[in-house]
Amino acid sequence: MAFSTQAARVAARLVRRPLYNRIRTTFTNAIRPATVSTQLTFQRRSYTSPATLKNNTLETRNTVVQLLSNIGSKREVEQYLSHFTSVQSQQFAVIKVGGAIITEKLPALASALAFLNHVGLYxxxxHGAGPQLNKMxxxxxxxxxxEGGIRITNAKTLAxxxxxxxxxxxxxxEALEGLGVRARPIHSGVFTADYLDKDKYKFVGKIANVDKRPIEAAISAGCLPILTSLAETPSGQTxxxxADIAAGELARSLQPLKIVYLSEKGGLFNGETNEKISSINLDEEYEELSKQWWFRYGTRLKVNEIKDLLEDLPRTSSVAIIATEDLQRELFTDTGAGxxxxxxxxxxxxxxxxxFEDIPKLTAALQKDQAFASTDSPQAAVEQFLQKLESSSFKAYADEPMDALAIVHPPAREGEPAFLSKFVVTKHGWLSNVADNVFSxxxxxxxxxAWIANTSDEYLTWFFDKADGSVMQGQNVIFWYGFDGGLEEAAAWLKSQRLNTAKQPVEPVVSSPVTGVKQQVRGFSSLTRPRILGRGYHPRQQTRGYATESEAPLPGNTNPNPPLRRSTSSEFRPKKVALVGARGYTGxxxxxxxxxxxxxxxSHVSSRELAGTRLQGYDKADIHYSNLNVEEIQKMQENGEVDxxxxxxxxxxxxxxxxAIVAGGGAKEPGSSIIVDLSADYRFDDTWTYGLPELIKRETIAQATRISNPGCYATAAQLAIAPMIDNIDGPPTVFGxxxxxxxxxxxxxxNDVNNLKDNLVAYSLTDHIHEREISRQLGVDVGFMPHVAVWFQGIHHTVNIPLKKQMTxxxxxNLFQDRYAGEKLVKVVGEAPSVKKISGKHGVEIGAxxxxxxxxxVVVCATIDNLLKGAATQCLQNMNLSLGYDEFEGIPLD
Incomplete structure (x- = not known):
């Protein structure tokens, strides 16, 4: 099947999209005041009248639309711009900015906000200021x-x-004005608050009222309103x-189309697959989502807080959790970013x-289909179609307002595809992503x-994203997914269906219309489709201390008596951890x-040698070491004092x-308190889960209550050998x-530095407990020879592996890179890694x-910090998984 000239132009146009980063750089250069050599420049705005500012905005709007068109189609950009400007300026979006974003992402944040302002959006x-407040x-x-995760704010702290x-x-x-964008600081006058609990928390507020007038005045003057989350009592006390609560109450007052939480993670993640969740349709998915084993604690709190907020807003409103640099892509493209x-x-x-209870509504929806709308009598054409449909086998999918309607005909024979004969979506259906939900x-x-779309269809790029492959035929593109035989199978099916009426052979169309890579599909979140947990990429959110009224990550506030409509469930309080044996380096x-x-x-830190002394290096509470005995531990467990x-x-x-813990009712079943043991006592006990997340299914660890933390030597050795298991011919040997x-x-x-100086001390050269641990976990015999050197922390392994066949x-x-692709704590390098570079880091490096x-x-080298990934960091990974948090929460990553 040969391309027509028009079809060829369509295909060519679809694949000539520059990369998003390139356009961001172009725009950043374009709006930087000092830039004079770039072709596209924006004048720095002077402080003049709103009318002059409006003219400046109009002058730059078309240019910026062109730039935005490089991160999506022009249709997408214009459609979303029209949507956003259809309401009053203050109802476009409320954007919550964490303090860490201002510290670490200020240029990107200012550029993103300037982008929006240059197309006339306000x-x-x-913003918050948690990390900065901690330092000050x-x-x-x-x-x-x-108290309960909330900072007690006395007069000095408040100042x-x-x-x-x-x-x-x-x-x-100042960063915004440096880009020619007028911005108005608003420090007071918007939030009126009562004391949350004056006796307990001192000067911490519970918002009672939001005054929109300062915001409206700023926008009327052509300024972006930039608010702090400080509030005042009716008498004027600050x-x-x-900041999360302030943003929520601001949204309830302004009723915006978008509420945006800027996040280091760039979104929420499926705890089973580690994949970013593209979207969550609460009415359709929440019930099933709440049944998932990983939907607990922090994730449940975030979604429930947002669900509570959206119930107070129009159904057209939505919440986006995104990275700062992805703001434009989230707002102006169908695929989104967070x-x-x-x-x-x-x-x-x-x-x-x-x-169908409402036939007229069904008829009206079908009349919007291009095939019917182009006829002399769309209503008659639809009625004829429905008569034929009644005598055939089909399944129709739609939402209640019928913003999206799809009609699918099941396959006539086993092995053949179903056929999507109608897919009718209103403008609102595209903007609210109902189309994705129906298709998913x-x-x-x-x-x-299989399905067919005309080359003139403005949503053609969307269909390309959904398809595994496609062929061009005249003015139509025939799409499909699920054809195991690819183009050959598709061609045979087309011939059998008499869809391929042309005499020419079928030729493939480039399957990705925008970047040459499959785009993210914003449909259902895939939250409810169980998958075996692999080694997926799992970005983390930067760790930050509690600030103000608990500036935890969005909107993870742990306030037991939060203002207005906040959840008060004890499920969302910080989990209480007892550390038994805290004197050592790992502790x-x-x-x-x-x-x-x-x-x-x-909640408790136990050490026989340090009992009675104050715990140093911990500032969430004033804790002293104790010396817990088994009777006390059992009683604590019975009283539910420890999670x-x-x-x-x-x-x-x-x-x-x-x-004693088990006797007290802990570590018995999912949902009870958990135990992570850092010793070797349970590494050979099959009733315990071995906690090495990069090699053990994370789902298994997440459902465990008794977890044996691997040894430091054993962790690095296993990671250095595991990708080679199928190619090993004889026992590997590990020189550690x-x-x-x-x-x-x-x-x-x-550990005597004088003895170690200019020396290397060998010990337990055979039958070391780590030798048995490595061999048991990998299922192959391994020789291990440990040594101690004069440096303080860090391990180096030189591993010799005999091979079944010749390999380069x-x-x-490549085997190692494929095996650990996306693993945040495993880095594959070319050269032999060094201990000096791994010391103090939370991962493993493998190379040589x-x-x-x-x-x-082959000789493979690996390095690991024995106190971190070899012990404490891995312990925290296992705890996070078992408690239902992001695996890397609280772990600083490079």
Missing amino acids: PVVV LEAAGVEPEY VARQCFLDENLKLV LNVN TLIRRGNKLTAKSSISE TIKREFPKL QALISLINKHPYLSL AWIMALPNGVCRPFVD VSGYSGAGTKPSPK SREIR FAVHSSGKR
Whole structure:
């Protein structure tokens, strides 16, 4: 089937889209005031009248639309712009900006907001300042106090907080004005609040009223309103309010089309597949979503907070959780960039005309189809179509307002595809993504589908995104997915259906219309489709301390008495962690990590040697070491005082403590408190889950209550050998060298610096417990020879692996890269990694891949920090999974 000239132009146009980053760079250069050489420049705006500002906006709007068209189609850009400008300016969007975004992403944030302003849009920005406040309080010598995750804000703290908010507000305003965008700082007058609990929290507010007038005045003057989350009582007393709560109450007052939470993660993630959730249709998906094993704690809180907010807004409103740099792509393209959450409408499926309760509504929806609309009598054409439809087998999918209607004919014979004969979507259906939801429903029910679209269809790019392949025939494109035989199978099917009427052979169309890569599909979130958990990419949100009224990640506020319509369920309080055996290096590393974790708090820290002394390096609460015995531990468990127990004790010591926890009712079944044991006591016990997330199914760890943390040597060795398992011919040997922190704090020749100076100490050269651990987990015999060197922390492994067949270094390196693709804590490098580079880091580096001249033996090197990924970091990964949090929450990544 040959291309027609017009079709060829369509295909060519569809694949000539520049990369998003290139256009962002172009725009950033275009609006930078100092830039004079770039072809597209924007005049710096002077402080003149609103009319002059309006003219400036009109002058640049067309240019910016052209630039935006490079991140999507011009149709998408114009459609969304029209949608956003259809309401009053203050109702376009409320954007919540965390303090960390201002610190780390200020240029990108200012550029993104300038982008919106240059096309005549006025987002209302409200920001926090959590990390900055923490630093200022530390510098001022103010000891933080928390109650239930909320900072107790006394007069001195409030004074520092007020100055901090003013400083950060000014930074953002100045950055915007440096790009020629007028911005108005609004520090007061918008939020009126009552005391949350004056006796308990001091100057922390609960918003009671929102005054829109300062915002409306700023926009009328041509300025972006930039708000702090400070509030005042009716008498004028300043109060501290959480920025997420302020943004929510602002949205309830303004009723915007969009509420945007800028996030380091760039969205929410499926806890089973680690994939970013493109969208959540609450009416259609929430019930099933709430049944998922991973939908707990932080994720449940975020979604429930948003669900609560959207129920107070028009059904046209939606919430987007996105990265700063993806703001334009989220707002102006169908595919989006982050996670879009909306109420949506439930979908229905019908298999006969009589099942439709409102035939006139069905007829009206079908009349919008191009095939009927172009006839002399669309109504008569639709009626004739419905008569024929009644005598055939079909399934019709639609939402309640019928913004999207699809009619699918099941396959006549097994192995053939279903056929999508009608797909009619209103403008609102595209803008609210109902089309994606309907199509995703079809895809779940019909694994093989074909359909036809005209080359003039303005949504042709959307169909390309949904298809596995396509062919051009005259003015039509025939799409399909699920054809295992690809083009050959499609051609045979087309011939059998008499759809391929042309005599020419079928020729494929380039399957990606925009970038040459399949685009993200914004349909159902795939939350309810179980998949075996693999090694998916799982971005993390930057860890930040609690600020103001708990500036936890959106909208993870842990306030037990939050203002207005907030959930008060104890399920969302910070999880209480007891650390037994905290004196050692690993215990100290865990204390540091938990101190920065937004959803965990230490309740007990036990150490026989340090009992009675104050815990250092932890500022969420004033904690002193205790010396817990088994009776006390059992009683604590019976009283529900602890959600997670960490055993950081020497080998052979922790069994009585574990027995006490179990006797107290913990670690028995999913949902009860959990135990993570860092010793070797349970690594050979099949009733415990071995917690190495990169090699063990994360679903298994997430559903476990008793988790045995792997050894440091064993973690690095397994990761260095696992990708080669199918190619091994004989036992691998591991030559391991550790820093002396691995020998613990109890004095011995292995941690005596004088003994280690100019020396290398070998020990337990056969039958080491890690040798048995590695061999048991990998299912192959492994030889392990440990040594201690004079550096403090970090391990180096040199691993010799005999091969079944000749292999090249490149082939082996590819195996490792494929095996660990997307793993945030495993880095595959070319050269042999060094201990110096891994010390203090939370991951593993694997490299060298030196192949013997025979091609039958490879040497792989691996490095790991024995205190972090070898112990504390891995413990936190396992706890996060088991408690239902993001696996990497609280883990600082490079």
